[in-house]
Amino acid sequence: MGFADDHLVPLVDEGLGNSAYLLDLGDGRALTVDASRDLRALHAAAERRGLGIAFAADTHLHADFLSGAVQLGHDTGATVLASAAGRRAFDHRALADGEEVDLGGLTLRAIATPGHTDEHLSFLLLDGRRELGVFTGGSLIVNSAARTDLLGPERTEELARAQYRSLQRLTALPDEVAVWPTHGAGSFCSAPPGTERTTTIGAQRGANPLLGAPDEDTFVSQLIASLGTYPAYFDRLGEINRRGPAVLTAQPLLPALAAQQVRALTADGGHVVDVRPAADYAAGHIPGSVSIPLRDQFATWLGWLLPDTAPLAFVGEADQDLSEIVWQSYKVGYERLAGCLAGGMDAWLADGNPQTTTAFVTADRAAGRPYVDVRQRSEFAAGHVPGAVHLELGGLSAATDVPHGAIVACGHGERAMTAASLLERSGHRDVTVLDGGPADYAAARGQRLVEGTEDTHS
Incomplete structure (x- = not known):
């Protein structure tokens, strides 16, 4: 077994198309990279291995999820590692290009790789002088590179050129160095999205079509041509991550709402989100409610289609996990969760309210x-x-x-x-x-x- 098999645990968020990483440092401590605010899978993986989180690294100011680094710092005392250029407004160890962090036997070296964002860092993991792998975040990803248009159309080309130079720098590493990206299959941060999640420098030299571009201008044209649309909430989260997401001191809950409370919420400008399967919504739903089935992609469509400034009430089924609604909402910055309709559509109809079918x-x-x-x-x-x-x-x-x-x-x-x-x-x-x-x-x-x-x- 190789190093990654023994020590590195990828934690894949299928809905957002991202991977966070838990690195076992071999002494009961661990490093996390690009953990989201939904820390359930991370804590479970750490507990299975008997690990305490000592370091929480972020490669960049994420646009597609709220970082869990601040929460980890609060809960476990983890040292937050991030780019000095990000000017984050919370306690962290600010790293510049080339700076190293002693992990206790292993070393983490910061490599400035702007493009996806201005302040983007990749983290090269070393065992002595041996280069094991690189956490590339939203820079080099499998057979592609992350998008460069999140800071506005006027900066897209400039950042695409920076991305070109960053990828050239990363691919100067030896062929055998593992590449551990954050963005991957299903991520709207990828340009375009791929299917594999990890790779090596050598494999990317041969397979990545962007790296096959003969010059910088061709690379920029190819990258920009591949950019599709992205969720509206991406425009908000970078600044929230710079300030630091609010620390949660208790498990957020979804209260039970009576039918009359749901009516009052909609009358006051709130929204009803129906998380039941599509067929159940079609058979009968609250007029004006928005159907977003509760599945891996729930957070993406909630953040794309509804504002984060209005209260939300949910309609579900008895066998659906309310905590999944909460955490998917919270990880993309939706915290005005009024509650869930107690008794579902049966209670709505029993209260004399109308329904609509599709x-x-x-x-x-x-x-x-x-x-x-x-x-x-x-x-x-x-x-x-x-x-x-x-x-x-x-x-x-x-x-x-x-x-x-x-x-x-x-x-x-x-x-x-x-x-x-x-x-x-x-x-x-x-x-x-x-x-x-x-x-x-x-x-x-x-x-x-x-x-x-x-x-x-x-």
Whole structure:
């Protein structure tokens, strides 16, 4: 077994597409890298190994989640390690390029790798003079690099050029050095997202198409051309992470709400989020509620589609884990959680309140309707129904050209149901949701999917 097998525990957040890391330092202490505010998996892994968290490193000011480093500092006394250029407003050890931290046998060396953010650091792990691996955060990632447009369009090219130089610096490391990125498959910080999560310097020299660019200008063009949209909440979290997320002194809970309390919340500007599966939402839901099924991607769509400034009430089912709602919300900065409807839709109806239904049909029953595809641009380009209208889910609140009587579709039905709920809130009462994806719809009609974006209207 190699070093990573023995000492390094990757902690993958499938919903955000990120990896945090727990490094066993061999003496009962551990280093964490890029831990999120949802520390449940990290604490469980540390407890299984009998480890105490001594260091909490952040590679950059994260845009897609709130850092757990401040919380770890509070709870375990961990020393927070981060870039001096980030000017964080809380206690931490501020590191400049080339500075080293003695981990007690192992050494962590800071390498300035701006591009994804201005203050980005990678952390090279050394055992004496032997270079074991590098935590690359949002710099070099598997077969790609992290996006450079999060600080605004006016800085995208400048940061892309910085990213080029950072990747050149990282790939000067020996071939055998392991690469442990934070962003990976499913992350909107990747440009474009990949599938593997870890790699080596040598493997990336041969496989990363961005590293194959013949010069800096080509690299910049390729990177920028790959950038898709990203969740709205990304624009807020970097500054919160710079100031430091609020320390939690108790487990946050989701109170039980009576039906009349939910009514009062909506009357006062709050939002109702229905976390039940798409089919249950379709069968009957609170008018005006937003469908965001509770799954790995819940936090992403909550943060993309709803404001963090209004109270939220949730509708779920008895067998759903309320703590999952809480932690997914908290890790993206949503703390105004009013509670969950006690008794669910049965209690809502028993109180004399109305419900709305949404048509949810399989491909064989979806004929004769305009087809609206709400997937991401890259998904649409990879294969879509001929003649489909493309309106990304994240931009639907501003969409005004949804065809009358449309069937709304995504890959399986969850995002399409979310889209239908948003359209219903804006006055579209005639939408139908496809229970399935484009391949199902095309097969039912003897069609082939087409590639490219020629049919897109987004």
